[in-house]
Amino acid sequence: xxxxxIKKHTNSLALTDSRLEKVTxxxxxSRSEGWVFRPTTAAQLADVFALARREGVSVGLRGGGNSxxxxxxxxxxxxxxxxxxxxxxxxxxxxxxxxxxPGVTLRELWEYTLADGWWPPVCTGTMYITIGGGAAMNVxxxxxFKVGTLGEHILxxxxxxxxxxxxxxxxDENSDIFHAAIGGFGMLGCFTRLTLxxxxxxxxxxxxxxxxxxxxxxxxxxxxxxxxxxxYLVGWVDCTATGKMxxxxxxxxxxxxxxxxxxxxxxxxxxxxxxxxxxLFGIVPRSAMWRFMQPFWNRPGIPWVNxxxxxxxxxxxxxxxxxxxxxxxxxxxxxxxxxxxxxxGGLIQYQPxxxxxxxxxxxxxxxxxxxxxxxxxxxxxxxxxxxxxxxMTHGLDGYSFALDFKVTDSNRPQLVALCRExxxxxxxxxxxxxxxxxxxxxxxVAQAYLGDSAxxxxxxxxxxxxxxxxxxxxxxxxxxxxxxx
Amino acid sequence: xxxxxxxLEPTKKAIVVGASSGIGAALVRDLSARGYRVAALARREAELDAVxxxxxxxxxxxxxxxxxxxVPELFQQIVRDLGGLDVIxxxxxxxxxxxxxxxxxxxxxxxxxxxxxGAMAWLNQAAQRxxxxxxxxxxxxxxxxxxxxxxxxxxxxxxxxxLSVYMESLRNRLAKRGANITTIKPGFVDTPLLENADKxxxxxxxxxxxxxxxxxxxxxxxxxxxxxxxxxxMLIIQHIPSFIFRRMSI
Numbered sequence: 001x002x003x004x005x006i007k008k009h010t011n012s013l014a015l016t017d018s019r020l021e022k023v024t025x026x027x028x029x030s031r032s033e034g035w036v037f038r039p040t041t042a043a044q045l046a047d048v049f050a051l052a053r054r055e056g057v058s059v060g061l062r063g064g065g066n067s068x069x070x071x072x073x074x075x076x077x078x079x080x081x082x083x084x085x086x087x088x089x090x091x092x093x094x095x096x097x098x099x100x101x102p103g104v105t106l107r108e109l110w111e112y113t114l115a116d117g118w119w120p121p122v123c124t125g126t127m128y129i130t131i132g133g134g135a136a137m138n139v140x141x142x143x144x145f146k147v148g149t150l151g152e153h154i155l156x157x158x159x160x161x162x163x164x165x166x167x168x169x170x171x172d173e174n175s176d177i178f179h180a181a182i183g184g185f186g187m188l189g190c191f192t193r194l195t196l197x198x199x200x201x202x203x204x205x206x207x208x209x210x211x212x213x214x215x216x217x218x219x220x221x222x223x224x225x226x227x228x229x230x231x232y233l234v235g236w237v238d239c240t241a242t243g244k245m246x247x248x249x250x251x252x253x254x255x256x257x258x259x260x261x262x263x264x265x266x267x268x269x270x271x272x273x274x275x276x277x278x279x280l281f282g283i284v285p286r287s288a289m290w291r292f293m294q295p296f297w298n299r300p301g302i303p304w305v306n307x308x309x310x311x312x313x314x315x316x317x318x319x320x321x322x323x324x325x326x327x328x329x330x331x332x333x334x335x336x337x338x339x340x341x342x343x344x345g346g347l348i349q350y351q352p353x354x355x356x357x358x359x360x361x362x363x364x365x366x367x368x369x370x371x372x373x374x375x376x377x378x379x380x381x382x383x384x385x386x387x388x389x390x391x392m393t394h395g396l397d398g399y400s401f402a403l404d405f406k407v408t409d410s411n412r413p414q415l416v417a418l419c420r421e422x423x424x425x426x427x428x429x430x431x432x433x434x435x436x437x438x439x440x441x442x443x444x445v446a447q448a449y450l451g452d453s454a455x456x457x458x459x460x461x462x463x464x465x466x467x468x469x470x471x472x473x474x475x476x477x478x479x480x481x482x483x484x485x
Numbered sequence: 486x487x488x489x490x491x492x493l494e495p496t497k498k499a500i501v502v503g504a505s506s507g508i509g510a511a512l513v514r515d516l517s518a519r520g521y522r523v524a525a526l527a528r529r530e531a532e533l534d535a536v537x538x539x540x541x542x543x544x545x546x547x548x549x550x551x552x553x554x555x556v557p558e559l560f561q562q563i564v565r566d567l568g569g570l571d572v573i574x575x576x577x578x579x580x581x582x583x584x585x586x587x588x589x590x591x592x593x594x595x596x597x598x599x600x601x602x603g604a605m606a607w608l609n610q611a612a613q614r615x616x617x618x619x620x621x622x623x624x625x626x627x628x629x630x631x632x633x634x635x636x637x638x639x640x641x642x643x644x645x646x647x648l649s650v651y652m653e654s655l656r657n658r659l660a661k662r663g664a665n666i667t668t669i670k671p672g673f674v675d676t677p678l679l680e681n682a683d684k685x686x687x688x689x690x691x692x693x694x695x696x697x698x699x700x701x702x703x704x705x706x707x708x709x710x711x712x713x714x715x716x717x718x719m720l721i722i723q724h725i726p727s728f729i730f731r732r733m734s735i
Contacts, residue, residue, distance in 0.1 A: 020617035022663075030492035033569055033618040057565075075490050076569045348492065412493045439492040474490050481489070 013037070013051045015078075023079055027068040028339060028346025029407040029439060032474060034060065034079035042192045045080070046164035049470065052078050058472035059162070061186035063133020064105060066126055068349045069439035070474035071137065071185055077472065080190065082132055088112055089193060096198035097155065102132020102191040110326070111271050118198035121153040123329040132191040137436035138183030138390055141329065142232040142254075145384035147199075149395050151182035152388055158193040162470035166192060180461045183390040185435045187458075187476055188465040203257035204268030205322040206232065212317035216247020216367065216382075220360045223251065223384055223399070231255045232328070236313075237380030238306040239367060239403065247367055249380070250313035254328055274326035276334060286335055293341035297406065302378045342378070345407040348439040350377075350419055351400055353385060358429040359399035366401065366422055373418045375411065377403035391454055394434040402437065416440060435475055443482040455483060488522070488568035498567040500524045500560075502550060502607050503577025505532035507676030508626060511695035512574055514540050519699065521572070524563045526550075550577045550603030560610040572702060573611040575604040575625040580641050580678050593640035600644035605651060612655055615664035622702050623659075624667040625652050629710065631670065632719045633730070649708075656707060667702050670719070671711040687712065 019035040035057075039045045052059045060074025062081050073079070086103040093116035100109065107127035110120055123141045124134065138151040147153070156170035159181055167189075169178040181188045211226075213219035219235050226233055232254040241248045262268055279285055284292070296305050332338070339347055354362045363382070370376050381402040388395040405415055419440040426433070432449045433441050447455055459480075462469075472481075490496060499516045503509040505527035513525045517540035525540075526548045527533040537543040546563060548555070564570045579599045581592045604625050615621035630638065631645030649668050656666035673685045674694045694711050701709040710716040725733070 017613055017617055020614060022617075022619045025492060030490075030495065031620065032490065033614075033620075070490070070492050075488070076565065076567075407493065416493050474492075477489050478491055 013047050015051070015055055015057065021079070023062070023065075023073050025069050025073060025346070025439070026066045026339065027348050027407075027439070028342070028344075029348050030070055030073070030346070030474075032070070032073040032075040034074050034077055036079045036081050038081045038084045040084045042085075042160060042166070045085070045160055045190060045192065048078060048080055049160070049162050049164055052470050053162075053468070059470055060473040061132075061136065061190055061471065063102065063130030063136070064126075064128045066124075066129050066133070067137065067435075067475075068347075068437045069435075070478065071435045071438065072133070073474045074472060075474055082130060082190070085132075085192070086130075090195075091116075093118070096200055097195060098198055099193060099195045100131050101193065102135075103130050105130050106134070110274075113198055114204065114269050114271060114274070114325075117201055117265075117269060119201045119325055121147055121197065121199040122150040123325075125330065126332040127326065127330045128333070131194055131196070133186075135182050135191055135194055136184065136186040137434075138388070138393060138395075139436060140383070140385065140395065142234040142252075142383060144395070145227055145233065145386050146231060148386055148388045149183070149390070149393070150196075151390050153197050153199075154182060154194055155197055156195045157181070157191050159189040159465075160192050161189045162466045162468065176457075177461060177465065179389055180391040180458055183392045183394075184458065184461075185392070185475060186473065187462055187471055187480075189471070201256055201269070201325075202259040203262030203265050204270065204273050205257060205262065205324050206254040206328050207257055207261070208321055208323050208328060209253045210313065210316045210319045211251040211253060212313045213247075213249050213251055215245055216249075216364055217360065219247060219249055219251060219382060220399075223382070226251070226253050227384055229255075233384055235382035236309070237367075237382055237401075238310045239370065239377040239380040240303040240306045241310070242371060247364065247380075248310055249382075250310070250316075252328075254323075257322070268324065274324045276327060276330065287337070289335040290338045290341040293335070293338060294343070297341040297343065297378065299374075302376075342406045343408070345409060347378070347404050347406055348415070349402055349404050349437045350422065350440065351402040351434050351437040352422065352426040352431045353394050353396050353398060353400045353434065354426060354429050354431040355396055355398040357398075358431075359401075362425060362429050362431070363399070363401045365425060366403070369421060369425075370403070370418065373414060375405060375414060375418055377405055379404040391458055392435075392450060394432045396430075396432055398431075400434070435479075438475065438479075441479050443479055446479045447483055455480075459484065490568070497521045497571040498524075498564075498569050499572040499574065500526065500563060500567070500570065500607075500611075502526045502548075502573070502575045502603070503626075504536055505529045506536075507576075507678060508671065508674055508691050508694050508698070509574075509576040510536040511691035512576060512698060513537070513543050515692070515695040515699050516572070517541050517543050522567055524567055526563075527577075550607070551598045553602065553606045556606040557610060560607065564614070570611065570614060570621060572622045572624070573608065574698070574702070575607055577603050578626065578628075578644075578678065580638065583638050583640065585636070593643075596640040596644045597647075600641070601647050601651070604648055608651075608655065612659060612664070615659060616662050619663040622665045622667065622705070623652075623655060624669055624698065624702050626669045626671065626698070627652065629670050629672050629715050629719050632723055636731070665702075665705045667706055668708045669698050669701065669711060670708065670715065671698075672715040672718075674711070687714065 021036040024031045058077040062072040082103040085101040090099040096118045138149045235251045237249040499521045504525035523543040533545045537545040627649045628645040631649045652668040673688045
């Protein structure tokens with residue numbers, strides 16, 4: 001009788017040069033270097049934490065790498081890339097409850113559940129975020145005003161702490177950690193298992209309406225009118241328009257279809273039906289589009305791009321059509337790597353969240369100040385939000401205005417100065433900020449919008465979960481470490 | 486050391502090898518004034534400490550560049566202390582006095598050991614890192630003396646000529662990996678090394694040379710003469726036929 005061989009798990013990891021990699025922000029405006037590890041199991045994850053402890057280096061967690069700034073970077077430390085922990089552990093098509101590992105992407109999730117009639121409750125503009133990363137950043141979608149952030153649909157998770165121990169948290173168990181780890185930008189521990197409630201759908205399409213907005217003021221009015229009856233609302237803003245047309249743009253309003261409205265749900269709820277398409281006009285590969293965009297992604301060119309989009313919106317005003325979910329949600333994936341069109345300096349996004357009562361006035365002033373500084377954003381996106389129960393949340397009952405700025409070697413100081421000026425305006429009006437998008441937040445601003453009590457509470461939880469401060473990112477060191485002094 | 490890095494206002498990190506006097510000391514001051522965090526290396530502790538005391542954000546590491554065995558570990562330690570690495574400048578160099586009829590192997594060996602092998606020991610480490618991290622700048626202070634084999638200092642010319650070729654090889658390896666390699670060829674710079682030069686002209690200060698060198702590194706230049714007019718002089722000198730060159734008193 002042969003002997004059963006038991007393979008002993010050994011930790012032979014080391015910080016070798018072969019692990020060193022460049023780690024860039026999604027916007028490409030900043031880069032860092034780190035020892036990148038890509039565990040596939042929780043045991044390997046624990047090994048990396050043990051290695052960090054042994055070597056005295058920090059560990060930063062990274063999902064799909066879609067954070068615009070430095071929230072998924074850890075300069076000269078270990079970067080835990082979780083994209084290979086991507087098993088769907090359990091799926092209940094009757095209830096829509098799914099349990100996944102942290103590296104499962106939004107795309108993998110909807111591709112898995114769609115045919116059973118379930119869709120992710122919250123979708124970001126890209127389908128390549130991981131669920132772990134989305135939970136850590138507590139991401140939102142175009143339905144934030146109606147269903148809140150992703151965290152509101154998470155039922156339970158397992159979190160591995162930096163000492164290798166795993167705890168379970170839900171609204172009933174370890175509730176404080178549940179509400180702090182979601183939206184805690186990965187600072188308390190690493191999600192190893194997350195359970196979510198998916199959204200029941202009866203069609204693979206949504207009913208979309210295009211509403212042209214001749215000014216920011218009109219867009220706000222359109223949002224107010226449509227919020228009660230919409231499932232999704234998002235506004236594109238031409239940030240280069242001035243005068244009476246300041247903030248002009250286009251609102252996309254969408255609703256789910258009922259069972260009676262889609263005659264062929266079995267066809268529309270197929271993965272192939274959601275395909276974004278490989279080519280534009282059947283000729284130009286979408287993957288090459290950023291090269292065609294590049295000549296226009298500059299100060300003289302971008303107003304023309306915005307004008308073109310605005311006037312085409314005027315022609316399409318009032319148009320209604322049905323669109324597959326994926327095509328409606330994942331606009332950032334239409335042209336892969338489109339952010340490269342901004343050039344080698346990359347881009348940053350500044351996304352303030354402002355209470356509903358002040359949002360219109362604040363965002364109008366923001367647009368005027370950007371234009372006065374000759375730093376008009378290349379892209380502006382308006383969304384409606386609601387408050388949520390998470391400790392470090394960006395969510396509030398109000399609006400957000402996401403502004404993309406091209407970064408060049410020469411405009412960095414002006415951009416920093418402008419953002420500081422805008423910070424003061426946002427803070428004075430009770431606004432908040434969003435780590436997933438941030439590149440400029442300062443410690444005192446974070447303290448002001450979160451409040452002393454929330455910051456203190458988070459620090460205490462951090463001390464409890466990660467007493468030796470093993471888990472860190474560039475964002476954490478930039479914004480929160482100085483607050484401890 | 487865990488440092489704060491701001492996406493729009495990054496703190497760059499630099500290593501200067503051979504930093505206790507002359508161009509190296511000026512490089513530490515210049516980089517530091519531009520906001521770099523600098524690791525300064527040299528053999529002479531007192532002089533090095535004085536240089537670092539005079540610069541903001543510079544740390545001294547006493548090191549003999551011919552102590553090749555310690556370089557890999559020391560390099561890793563410094564990079565960890567700095568919190569990363571963006572720029573490395575190899576500036577260590579010796580030029581002992583050599584008489585016109587002197588063929589002293591010890592002196593030649595010393596020049597090759599410091600000017601060339603020390604550079605290879607340090608810059609290989611940086612090259613390996615930048616190869617992985619797809620970025621960074623490597624610079625070495627070679628010399629116009631490396632462009633032609635004059636009769637005056639055979640060992641020195643050889644060491645600098647070989648250093649320039651080594652840098653070109655690094656460039657050809659790493660350019661496609663996103664790293665930038667800059668060969669610096671100073672003319673006469675007002676430094677202790679100048680004491681052994683047989684004749685001098687167009688002498689510039691070490692501070693001026695350092696400013697031009699850092700500008701060149703930041704601009705991603707490949708080969709830069711300091712000051713720039715040496716490019717044209719050396720272009721002519723390089724093309725003088727050998728049978729004429731050996732009859733000239735240059």
